[in-house]
Amino acid sequence: MDFKLSEREELLRKSIAEFAQREIVPLVEEMEKTGEFPRSLIKKMGDIGLLGLVTSPEYGGNGMGFLARAIAIEEVSKVSGAVGLALQVHHMACWPIETWGTEEQKKKYLPRLTNGETLGACSITEPSGGSDVFGLQTTAREEGNYWIINGRKCFATNSHVADVIVTVARTGEDEKGRPAFSAFIVEPSFPGFSLGREEHKMGFRGAFTGELIYNDCKVPKENLLGKIGEGLRIGLATVNRVGRSGMASVGVGLCYASLEEASKFAKERVLYGKPISNLQAIQFMLADIFALAETARWLTYRAAWMMDQEMPCDTEMTLAKLVATENAFQCARLACDIHGGYSAIQEYPVQRYLRDAWVSIPSGGTSQVAKVVLGRHVIKNF
Amino acid sequence: MPEAVVCVKPIPDPKHWDRLSLDPKTGVLRRGGIPTVINPLDKHALEIALQLKDNFGWEVTVVSMAPPETTQTLREALAMGADRAFLASDRLLGGADTLATAYTLAGLIKKKAPNFQMILCGNMSLDGSTSQVAPQIAHFLGVPHITHVSKIEAKDGITFKVTMDLKLAQLILEHQGPVVLAVTKEVNLPRLVNIMGILAAEKKPLEVLSAADLDLDLSKIGQNGSPTRVRNLFMPEIKRRREIIKGEPDEVAEELINRLHQVGML
Structure with a gap:
């Protein structure tokens, strides 16, 4: 067993701690007051490499991996739990796209997600269920070249700031008659998508948490993530x-x-x-x-x-x-x-x-x- | 391409200086596991070199004299963007005063970066605060030096307009050719290390050299080559003193001003 962190990991901790002191600490007071995520920080997080920790270099990330990510999020969260939360949920959009996405999806979305152009979100929870996954009510049906999604997601971190959202919806039943789910990559600009309420939380103030509403939302067929039925x-x-x-x-x-x-x-x-x-x-x-x-x-x-x-x-x-x-x-x-x-x-x-x-x-x-x-x-x- | 050499000194992290203490018997500084960082002003010096690299394609070499376990601080300089690093590290170099340090660094520069156009240093180290090493390096290399540099303008990458901050006045100099510059914190805001830089730094050359590798005159290095010696090192005893000045408000104010003048506070 070797509990010693490598020179790379030690240097990462030091540089992220310096970044956090210089770029995040001055924002905390305003985040506490307004509850809003400072959009100016996204580009800076991209430049320093925080957004690409679990994304391969060929898609714009640095691929440092999960231990490095743990150290980086820890250092960010030392000064702002809210930014730590926003960052970790951002990775929850990057990782499934790289793991299950098509080459086209990876090339389209991952560079944007790693270079600081935007943040990602991963939204599964609904008022009717989160940990109870079979309670999820949002549906997606095929119609021409689109998937039509209907439903409402709640407690979505980065809801009001993310431009790339990984979500899950019912697309039928499996062979045992249980609900089958599929995953999708959604952009807020898709017709039928809208933002719902923004929650005012007691903690993590400055990280957006809110509702995402799908009202006959038209998602291009090529935005199915993984295979039909793999969503869960x-x-x-x-x-x-x-x-x-x-x-x-x-x-x-x-x-x-x-x-x-x-x-x-x-x-x-x-x-x-x-x-x-x-x-x-x-x-x-x-x-x-x-x-x-x-x-x-x-x-x-x-x-x-x-x-x-x-x-x-x-x-x-x-x-x-x-x-x-x-x-x-x-x-x-x-x-x-x-x-x-x-x-x-x-x-x-x-x-x-x-x-x-x-x-x-x-x-x-x-x-x-x-x-x-x-x-x-x-x-x-x- | 022209080459900038940046002198970097690893020092105990100033954030933890409350943990520093002196051994009362030996006078040796107890570092108590305090992490080592790049002397903050040296990062400003490195930033100038990196801007010359970004704007005019210069190469950036980092040099240091320190124990071998300080390579991580040089790796940090490489992660910021320097191209290569050399560390002079040898027991024979231990206990060097500023003159022996400058002689060693000058020897390292002659050996590894003889065609330098600019040597950049922090104006002083936070732990030593002598401000002597940069001018002494210039002496050993036979080039001019400018200290207290608070601004550098490099319009074409050949001629430099350098502002020397003398507190009561500013001296603006124009310079061409090899030079040693010692910079203050006003000169710039050093860039942060990014993760791509950390990964890139692992592939950059970082060479550790002994005194023998540098062909140094052994009588001029380390403690034996140091003409100055630390005779005593002590923590000043700071005592609070309270004195109540009585009288009419105007008299009290005047007396207070007199007293403050006497103790050099005004």
Whole structure:
């Protein structure tokens, strides 16, 4: 086993941390106020290479892979969980297009998605179901040279900023009579597509979350992603491998953000004539945050590394996501405890970490859904 | 193509300087695992060279003298866009003062980039703050130098208009031919390393050279070749002092101004 990150990965962490400090930190306050994603950041994220982490160089990406992506999202999320979320969901559009797309689809969409022209989105959840995939009601029917999509997607990250959306709709039934789904690449300019409500969230403010409405939306036939009936497989694989590892990395970033702020505050805050970091009660909390953060990080890195090795890793991804997002909340809670009354004041970022961590828990499937997956794994394998 | 040489110094990351301490017995700096970064002003120097590369097709060579484990900082310079890097690294070079450092770097430049058109340095290193190495390199190479450079205009890539910031005045110089420039942070905003640059840097040459490789006069390198020695290194004791000045407001204000003048604060 080798737990040492390579020189490449260390340099990546450093350069993304510098990027985050220079380009993202100045935007955070405005994002918190408006809830809007700063569009000017997309080109900059493209230029630095963040958008192309899981896309091959032949389609404009850098192909650094999933461990590199975990490190990069962690560093971004340390300064803004919202940008981390937007970035990770963007990869949820890139990866299925490269994995299941035709050569024409890859050439058409991936360069735009990696060079900073636009962000991508991957929208599966509906009011009637997300984790309950058979509850999805959106339909697609063939009509001439088009697929006609009808339905409404909700909780779509990057909803109001993405120009390339990977989505899933019912296209019939399988041989057992269960609903069969297919995946599609949709552009907001297609007739019949419109944006619905934009959610005002308590956390991840600055990352768009909203509704996508398909009202007889005409999607060209060549925008079917994968084969007819493969939609569920594409959607679930994308959520499991890209979405959960991405949310885990956002969680890791929030854990370390809490750790750094808590330590800084504890060393600066003087009570009874000494910094509160001298108090064992505070040291215990700092130790707890550290243990939670390290656990989250290494579970996340292992899962990402397994993905890079092309090993089956759905279980490890789910475990990493469960632990990292739950730990992010605990870390932020402890950091708030250390801050005392200051944690309620917006100038101190720990309250933002707490709000972001709370929203990270149901993103990509609730902790309870993750535990169902993991419980079944335990019963089957131990 | 003309060649720019950039001198880069790895230093302990200033973000973690609160973790630095001195061993009271030996006077040696305890670095406590603090990561190493490129001296911030050296990045400004590198940015000038990279702009010459972008605009006029110059080649950019990075040189450094440091322990071998600092190659990552040179890899970062390559990731920013430099073409090649050379690191002089040898136990014999340890303990060098500024003169021995400049002699070594000049020897490295003579060996590996003898046809340089411009040598760029940060005006000072954040950890040493002597500002001596750049002029001393110029001395060893027999070329002119300009320090405190806050602006460089390169209209045709041959003639350079250089602004030297003397705080109370600015000196504007026009220059052609080989030169050493030491730059301040006002000169530009260094570019960020992008991921494609990191990948490209892995394929660029990074050579580590010993004192023997550089044909250096052994009496002029390392601690033995250093005419200056650090006699003592100490952390200044900072004490707060409180004094209450009493009297009428005007008198108090005047007295306060006098006191501040006396201690050099005004």
